[in-house]
Amino acid sequence: xxxxxxxxxxxxxxxxxxxxxxxxxxxxxxxxxxxxxxxxxxxxxxxxxxxxxxxxxxxxxxxxxxxxxxxxxxxxxxxxxxxxxxxxxxxxxxxxxxxxxxxxxxxxxxxxxxxxxxxxxxxxxxxxxxxxxxxxxxxxxxxxxxxxxxxxxxxxx
Numbered sequence: 001x002x003x004x005x006x007x008x009x010x011x012x013x014x015x016x017x018x019x020x021x022x023x024x025x026x027x028x029x030x031x032x033x034x035x036x037x038x039x040x041x042x043x044x045x046x047x048x049x050x051x052x053x054x055x056x057x058x059x060x061x062x063x064x065x066x067x068x069x070x071x072x073x074x075x076x077x078x079x080x081x082x083x084x085x086x087x088x089x090x091x092x093x094x095x096x097x098x099x100x101x102x103x104x105x106x107x108x109x110x111x112x113x114x115x116x117x118x119x120x121x122x123x124x125x126x127x128x129x130x131x132x133x134x135x136x137x138x139x140x141x142x143x144x145x146x147x148x149x150x151x152x153x154x155x156x157x
Contacts, residue, residue, distance in 0.1 A: 001046065008043040011036055078104055 015036065018024045030036070053062050079100040092100065
């Protein structure tokens, strides 16, 4: 945490110094804007995550390896791969995505239950606690989605 903020402040000072000096430009003497923005966003996101976990009194959920885009990218890659064999359409609506979430959850739950009986090649990279945690988050996501759908349905009626 300290190291991340140390580098964030260093980048801010460096950027400000380049902007104040007429001999240098940000384009040629500083990291690109994308990298700088990523450092800023990650520093602020870490603070927000820590506050949320502190306020919810669940510090055991501070699993830093899950707070990046890789699990999301893997999840969407899995959702896109659930198209039929003969289908080349990989885009889907929100409703189709919700259906895919349920299917992914069912598949993961099945793999978790049968891990000792059946060898799932794609399952080898995961540990059981991680899969249980992902399953728990998917369950919460399903409940949230169902509540949203129910509230929209109630407001239409």
